[in-house]
Amino acid sequence: MFIGHFGVGFGAKAAAPKTSLGTLFLASQFIDLLWPSLLLVGAERVRIAPGITKVTPLDFEYYPISHSLLAVLGWAFLVAMVYQVLKRYPRGSIVVGLLVVSHWFLDLIVHRPDLQLAPGSNIKVGFDLWASLPGTLILELFIFIVGVALYLRQTVAKDAVGKWALWSLIVFLVGIYLGNLFGPPPPNVNALAWVGQSQWLLILWGYWVDRH
Ligand SMILES: [Zn+2]
Numbered sequence: 001m002f003i004g005h006f007g008v009g010f011g012a013k014a015a016a017p018k019t020s021l022g023t024l025f026l027a028s029q030f031i032d033l034l035w036p037s038l039l040l041v042g043a044e045r046v047r048i049a050p051g052i053t054k055v056t057p058l059d060f061e062y063y064p065i066s067h068s069l070l071a072v073l074g075w076a077f078l079v080a081m082v083y084q085v086l087k088r089y090p091r092g093s094i095v096v097g098l099l100v101v102s103h104w105f106l107d108l109i110v111h112r113p114d115l116q117l118a119p120g121s122n123i124k125v126g127f128d129l130w131a132s133l134p135g136t137l138i139l140e141l142f143i144f145i146v147g148v149a150l151y152l153r154q155t156v157a158k159d160a161v162g163k164w165a166l167w168s169l170i171v172f173l174v175g176i177y178l179g180n181l182f183g184p185p186p187p188n189v190n191a192l193a194w195v196g197q198s199q200w201l202l203i204l205w206g207y208w209v210d211r212h
Contacts, residue, residue: 022207036196
């Protein structure tokens with residue numbers, strides 16, 4: 001799942017108005033931001049296997065640090081604590097922690113049964129909505145549209161940048177999503193990991209939008 005996680009980040013603005021959109025994205029996408037670094041250092045593994053699902057060509061062989069439920073609960077606690085120490089905004093801290101956890105449950109809907117409950121556990125779960133391209137598109141676009149609508153209701157652009165930076169971000173996210181879905185598979189895992197790292201720019205974009 002890609003755009004759905006950003007949709008949840010947008011929508012969370014209604015629950016924690018004082019938390020920056022950049023932080024909301026950072027939280028909802030946190031474990032997918034860790035994942036490329038874990039791939040690059042060899043701590044986690046993915047295989048490019050076109051056709052393995054209707055939607056993604058990725059076979060998530062081993063990713064217990066970023067994507068096992070127990071580890072995600074730990075990351076959520078950590079991210080919420082760091083946010084609380086930095087911002088002293090309990091409501092925001094709770095929302096940020098829940099966003100980190102939300103990622104795992106949204107992944108649970110779409111992934112094949114490759115999500116471990118805990119590192120080392122033999123139980124792997126996933127409801128495999130990725131077996132259906134229309135099903136995946138409907139779910140992700142629905143979450144994204146609802147999230148953006150909540151964000152628009154909650155915020156007012158202070159200037160022209162506030163308007164255009166937001167709308168260009170929305171269009172850009174939809175563009176990358178469709179490019180991922182209908183474009184060619186990544187040539188190798190290294191390229192995939194570096195494209196994954198570029199998501200940090202989307203987080204910065206979120207902070208920029210929020211300031212305006
Ligand atoms: Zn994920």
